[in-house]
Amino acid sequence: xxxxxxxxxxxxxxxxxxxxxxxxxxxxxxxxxxxxxxxxxxxxxxxxxxxxxxxxxxxxxxxxxxxxxxxxxxxxxxxxxxxxxxxxxxxxxxxxxxxxxxxxxxxxxxxxxxxxxxxxxxxxxxxxxxxxxxxxxxxxxxxxxxxxxxxxxxxxxxxxxxxxxxxxxxxxxxxxxxxxxxxxxxxxxxxxxxxxxxxxxxxxxxxxxxxxxxxxxxxxxxxxxxxxxxxxxxxxxxxxxxxxxxxxxxxxxxxxxxxxxxxxxxxxxxxxxxxxxxxxxxxxxxxxxxxxxxxxxxxxxxxxxxxxxxxxxxxxxxxxxxxxxxxxxxxxxxxxxxxxxxxxxxxxxxxxxxxxxxxxxxxxxxxxxxxxxxxxxxxxxxxxxxxxxxxxxxxxxxxx
Ligand SMILES: [Zn+2]
Numbered sequence: 001x002x003x004x005x006x007x008x009x010x011x012x013x014x015x016x017x018x019x020x021x022x023x024x025x026x027x028x029x030x031x032x033x034x035x036x037x038x039x040x041x042x043x044x045x046x047x048x049x050x051x052x053x054x055x056x057x058x059x060x061x062x063x064x065x066x067x068x069x070x071x072x073x074x075x076x077x078x079x080x081x082x083x084x085x086x087x088x089x090x091x092x093x094x095x096x097x098x099x100x101x102x103x104x105x106x107x108x109x110x111x112x113x114x115x116x117x118x119x120x121x122x123x124x125x126x127x128x129x130x131x132x133x134x135x136x137x138x139x140x141x142x143x144x145x146x147x148x149x150x151x152x153x154x155x156x157x158x159x160x161x162x163x164x165x166x167x168x169x170x171x172x173x174x175x176x177x178x179x180x181x182x183x184x185x186x187x188x189x190x191x192x193x194x195x196x197x198x199x200x201x202x203x204x205x206x207x208x209x210x211x212x213x214x215x216x217x218x219x220x221x222x223x224x225x226x227x228x229x230x231x232x233x234x235x236x237x238x239x240x241x242x243x244x245x246x247x248x249x250x251x252x253x254x255x256x257x258x259x260x261x262x263x264x265x266x267x268x269x270x271x272x273x274x275x276x277x278x279x280x281x282x283x284x285x286x287x288x289x290x291x292x293x294x295x296x297x298x299x300x301x302x303x304x305x306x307x308x309x310x311x312x313x314x315x316x317x318x319x320x321x322x323x324x325x326x327x328x329x330x331x332x333x334x335x336x337x338x339x340x341x342x343x344x345x346x347x348x349x350x351x352x353x354x355x356x357x358x359x360x361x362x363x364x365x366x367x368x369x370x371x372x373x374x375x376x377x378x379x380x381x382x383x384x385x386x387x388x389x390x391x392x393x394x395x396x397x398x399x400x
Pocket of ligand 1: 290291292293294295336337338339340
């Protein structure tokens, strides 16, 4: 690599779909844009430029099309990676979907004197400040992206997350409005155990990757993070390059959970600590919190089946796949603390099909009083009471 007194851009000309769209990165990155980028990074307006073809490669670019919507800018001996936004923000992920790729390329290069930037192109088209996008920008800031022109184009100030708890808290607020959106969930199973449940195909993989990178960088020594990859029928895992980056960061343990694993858990367990069941509950009813006392201590909160796994297994006229589906169905359950889970499993405390809580008649008065004291919710909230949930209640109650 030669030392450069004048800032120099090297940019892959072809985007992934340039052949079909006829739009090349060299059309998008005109002199106005590059001059502005150059000035913001180096304090200089003048630069030299080389748009290169797919077969070009050097220490920083491999011989492929432009991945990550990247430009490489060298000034003196520093290498700047600049990722550019899409021209329009449409859909949940599209405007930031090249960001993890840009980060992967940046992260995997061992050159020490490097920096990572993000530049917004024309933001007239679409809303670049949805809650979701703001959350993603904050993840980007957390993993080291420097926003070159955010002050000019956004009304929000982008603030990096300060801790894992900060991410979980904001994530909760961000996802409460989007229940059931097949998203990635972060939850705790202990004070220092953080679990990520992520769908890893399609657009979900961008979000899952970004979350993993940010959590890895914020993780303290006493904390432990596990990523459960929720693998669907297509058997696609998180892209290999993302897994490589996560592994190199050395913090997160990745557990692929496909249906074979679920079958084993179903076969050998009645309690069913199945990642997919937990994922489905998070997806349907949101963060872990006991619905009968609002306890949120992660060590105490469990997914409680309405129609129990042991009863499902005993069902005579049902094929195996159907049984498994009932066992991991997010409608077949709610979050309960250990006390309430046990009371519910023993049928000391029961739930009517209209959601009302009632107690077994023959329990001693002092126990009844205690249960009444710890059970602050007398009727299940509306969002729990789906049609399928009520069917499961009926299924359970007819056996009691
Ligand atoms: Zn409780």
